[in-house]
Amino acid sequence: MLGRRLLLxxxxxxGVLVVTFLLLNVVPGDPVxxxxxxxxxxxxxxxxxxxxxxxxxxxxxxxxxxxxxVRGDLGRSYITGRPIxxxxxxxxxxxxxxxLAAMTLAALCGIxxxxxxxxxxxxxxxxxxxLVSYLGVSFPVYWVGxxxxxLFAVALQWLPPSGSGGPAYLILPAxxxxxxxxxxxxxxxxxxxxxxxxxxxxxxxRAKGVSEAAVVGRHAFRNALIPVITVLGLDVGNYLTGSLxxxxxxxxxxxxxxxxxxxxxxxxxxxxxxxxxxxxxxxxVNLLTDLVYAKADPRxxxx
Amino acid sequence: xRLPRLLAFSAICLSVACGGPPTGGAALAYYESYDPRSLDPxxxxxxxxxxxxxxxxxxxxxxxxxxxxxxxxxxxxTAERGGRRYVFHLRxxxxxxxxxxxxxxxxxxxxxxxxxxxTRGGRAWPLHPxxxxxxxxxxxxxAVRGIAVLGDTAVAFELTEPFAVFPKFLAMPVASVVPAxxxxxxxxxxxxxxxxxxxxxQHDDYLLFARNPSYWxxxxxxxxxxxxxxxxxxxxxxxxxAGRLSVVEIPFSETRRWEAQRPAWLxxxxxxxxxxxxxxxxxxxxxxxxxxxxxxxxxxxxxxxxTIWGGRGLVARGAIPPSLPGGDTTRxxxxxxxxxxRRLLAAAGLANGLDLQLWRTGTNVALxxxxxxxxxxxxxxxxxxxxxxxxxxxxxxxxxxxxADMAILDWYADYPDGDNFLYPLxxxxxxxxxxNYAFYADPVTDSLIxxxxxxxxxxVRTALYRTIDERVYRSxxxxxxxxxxxxxxxxxxxxxxxxxxxxxxxxxxxxxxxx
Numbered sequence: 001m002l003g004r005r006l007l008l009x010x011x012x013x014x015g016v017l018v019v020t021f022l023l024l025n026v027v028p029g030d031p032v033x034x035x036x037x038x039x040x041x042x043x044x045x046x047x048x049x050x051x052x053x054x055x056x057x058x059x060x061x062x063x064x065x066x067x068x069x070v071r072g073d074l075g076r077s078y079i080t081g082r083p084i085x086x087x088x089x090x091x092x093x094x095x096x097x098x099x100l101a102a103m104t105l106a107a108l109c110g111i112x113x114x115x116x117x118x119x120x121x122x123x124x125x126x127x128x129x130x131l132v133s134y135l136g137v138s139f140p141v142y143w144v145g146x147x148x149x150x151l152f153a154v155a156l157q158w159l160p161p162s163g164s165g166g167p168a169y170l171i172l173p174a175x176x177x178x179x180x181x182x183x184x185x186x187x188x189x190x191x192x193x194x195x196x197x198x199x200x201x202x203x204x205x206r207a208k209g210v211s212e213a214a215v216v217g218r219h220a221f222r223n224a225l226i227p228v229i230t231v232l233g234l235d236v237g238n239y240l241t242g243s244l245x246x247x248x249x250x251x252x253x254x255x256x257x258x259x260x261x262x263x264x265x266x267x268x269x270x271x272x273x274x275x276x277x278x279x280x281x282x283x284x285v286n287l288l289t290d291l292v293y294a295k296a297d298p299r300x301x302x303x
Numbered sequence: 304x305r306l307p308r309l310l311a312f313s314a315i316c317l318s319v320a321c322g323g324p325p326t327g328g329a330a331l332a333y334y335e336s337y338d339p340r341s342l343d344p345x346x347x348x349x350x351x352x353x354x355x356x357x358x359x360x361x362x363x364x365x366x367x368x369x370x371x372x373x374x375x376x377x378x379x380x381t382a383e384r385g386g387r388r389y390v391f392h393l394r395x396x397x398x399x400x401x402x403x404x405x406x407x408x409x410x411x412x413x414x415x416x417x418x419x420x421x422t423r424g425g426r427a428w429p430l431h432p433x434x435x436x437x438x439x440x441x442x443x444x445x446a447v448r449g450i451a452v453l454g455d456t457a458v459a460f461e462l463t464e465p466f467a468v469f470p471k472f473l474a475m476p477v478a479s480v481v482p483a484x485x486x487x488x489x490x491x492x493x494x495x496x497x498x499x500x501x502x503x504x505q506h507d508d509y510l511l512f513a514r515n516p517s518y519w520x521x522x523x524x525x526x527x528x529x530x531x532x533x534x535x536x537x538x539x540x541x542x543x544x545a546g547r548l549s550v551v552e553i554p555f556s557e558t559r560r561w562e563a564q565r566p567a568w569l570x571x572x573x574x575x576x577x578x579x580x581x582x583x584x585x586x587x588x589x590x591x592x593x594x595x596x597x598x599x600x601x602x603x604x605x606x607x608x609x610t611i612w613g614g615r616g617l618v619a620r621g622a623i624p625p626s627l628p629g630g631d632t633t634r635x636x637x638x639x640x641x642x643x644x645r646r647l648l649a650a651a652g653l654a655n656g657l658d659l660q661l662w663r664t665g666t667n668v669a670l671x672x673x674x675x676x677x678x679x680x681x682x683x684x685x686x687x688x689x690x691x692x693x694x695x696x697x698x699x700x701x702x703x704x705x706x707a708d709m710a711i712l713d714w715y716a717d718y719p720d721g722d723n724f725l726y727p728l729x730x731x732x733x734x735x736x737x738x739n740y741a742f743y744a745d746p747v748t749d750s751l752i753x754x755x756x757x758x759x760x761x762x763v764r765t766a767l768y769r770t771i772d773e774r775v776y777r778s779x780x781x782x783x784x785x786x787x788x789x790x791x792x793x794x795x796x797x798x799x800x801x802x803x804x805x806x807x808x809x810x811x812x813x814x815x816x817x818x
Contacts, residue, residue: 029696032425038715039738040428041431081346
């Protein structure tokens with residue numbers, strides 16, 4: 001079953017390759033312009049264009065690129081001359097670290113808020129939790145990130161403003177990145193829990209004298225997990241492909257910033273390589289999410 | 304997998320992934336907005352690469368923070384045959400960071416490497432005045448006939464024509480001297496003769512340098528210098544306020560706040576930079592000098608400078624910054640006079656006005672506001688302006704191809720000399736990519752610029768620069784805006800740091816951190 005699912009990702013990735021390649025060739029801007037800097041002569045520009053095969057017909061360029069990808073070669077950056085696969089391998093651990101921290105935070109806070117809110121819908125805690133979740137979903141990442149820096153790094157000086165290093169460096173970016181998920185997960189969990197808590201088997205459990213903690217914690221929670229896993233899976237996919245804004249505000253050396261720099265410099269192979277890499281990660285995370293479903297709910301089976 | 308186990312797994316991954324080297328702790332801390340392209344000086348086409356190359360390497364000559372030309376690896380040089388031949392004598396006893404002694408052959412080899420097409424540097428133009436350099440770069444010659452090694456201690460350059468500014472070209476990062484044979488991983492682990500030795504580079508994160516105790520000049524006062532990569536200007540300011548950067552450049556939008564809150568920390572210096580709107584002199588009604596002059600009369604530049612730019616600049620009446628010989632702030636300017644603008648437009652047969660596009664970049668918000676003010680001022684005299692917003696790469700491409708009526712731009716000096724504000728910007732051979740985004744062409748200006756380049760006498764050359772700048776100004780190829788003034792904040796515990804007027808003028812050797 002896994003093999004078949006994996007095979008199905010191939011056309012998806014091929015589609016990504018084609019679309020990215022075409023888009024990059026429609027976008028204005030000359031990659032060579034960024035290689036030569038502000039002042040250059042036309043002879044140098046023409047020579048570099050020829051060397052990089054930028055003047056070849058599009059199908060030839062595409063064929064050349066795909067042939068490289070098939071052999072596992074993502075090519076070299078036009079700007080730095082470094083292999084793109086190595087650049088990505090260097091940055092992905094940083095993105096992974098931030099994604100896991102944000103996800104852990106989001107799962108812990110979001111699910112806890114949601115479950116507690118669902119225990120007494122309409123109660124004081126429920127209203128507070130839903131307010132927090134509203135704010136989390138609505139505030140723009142950029143604004144929150146800068147405010148967090150101003151408060152915790154500049155005014156209170158408890159945490160470093162940006163950069164990477166020990167766990168202290170992780171807190172603010174993880175909070176900024178995870179904030180939206182906390183809000184979203186809290187709402188999802190609350191909704192799912194309220195649904196489940198009103199179902200027959202919960203009434204049965206209560207009737208046979210199971211403690212309220214066990215009803216909520218074991219019986220209801222496990223059944224409410226499915227939609228929560230979906231949301232969590234999608235968010236992890238997003239986090240792992242790099243978070244442009246958060247990584248930029250916090251000077252975090254991850255995949256997101258790599259792509260941003262590549263785009264601003266029209267570093268075509270770096271953009272293409274990164275997007276392909278991100279697509280692979282995204283597809284794999286979705287696959288993983290599906291597998292986790294089956295674990296969480298034995299009624300779901302894939303054939 | 305149950306959720307608790309999933310969380311435990313995440314926590315383990317997290318603790319494994321943490322624990323990189325701390326970026327703080329260095330005596331001095333500087334920053335760049337983006338990762339250097341490379342640490343190979345042959346690839347120094349961007350500012351971060353150039354600044355980092357300046358720490359690790361030396362050229363034959365160098366600049367101080369005020370843009371004065373100083374001896375570098377050459378302790379003296381002579382211009383012969385009217386500036387057509389230069390002989391540079393190497394300073395004795397210089398050693399690379401790996402202990403190898405510097406030889407004249409290293410110099411020759413370094414420059415050949417920059418010109419070699421295989422290097423793909425893209426910025427060999429500072430070496431193009433050397434005889435045979437262009438042929439070598441094009442792959443049609445196997446050697447550069449203009450570079451000769453004289454024994455172990457001198458290098459002679461034969462130029463294609465007399466060129467007074469050539470010693471300044473050799474102070475640019477691209478002309479840095481690297482050891483021959485070149486280490487294979489020079490781009491990642493540079494070896495030079497400069498005041499700082501390379502220690503570490505985490506891409507997009509930080510670079511670390513240590514004092515070179517056997518530097519030929521005065522070695523750095525501090526033991527270490529870290530260079531953080533911090534893309535967001537507001538984060539840069541926060542890093543500074545948290546005491547983790549030694550200096551920070553103040554964004555234009557933040558000028559007022561810093562002036563009010565931290566006046567004692569601020570330093571300012573006129574930059575070797577000009578902000579202008581290139582008017583495409585080959586496009587539509589802009590071909591008529593009267594229309595271009597009308598634009599200069601219509602826009603209230605002093606007011607825009609005060610209100611939008613925080614007063615951080617000097618109104619430009621020419622292209623050469625006033626801190627350079629040849630710059631002139633006393634020139635009679637295009638004063639703000641909408642009636643005169645209308646009269647000029649009517650004389651050009653455009654009494655009913657005209658439509659123009661003004662291209663700007665999406666990232667430069669401050670310049671975006673300037674564009675809106677220009678748009679409003681031009682509207683008042685009947686010029687209807689559409690602002691076209693693109694990313695920097697697309698804007699530059701359009702301007703280079705001559706597809707933009709007007710483009711708002713900044714020109715940063717590569718070398719501190721009036722020539723840098725004339726030849727690339729107004730010589731007809733510099734059209735488009737060369738820097739002449741206005742496509743200004745005037746045979747008299749061309750020949751005056753070439754004459755100035757050949758003139759060794761500084762006083763005569765300066766007078767020529769002033770004449771050329773005046774001549775160009777009268778035909779208004781640009782909407783002249785201003786020469787920005789740089790504003791930096793320096794930590795109270797940092798001494799010996801000065802704002803460099805040219806990006807490679809600050810080598811951090813005299814900078815100290817008070818205990």
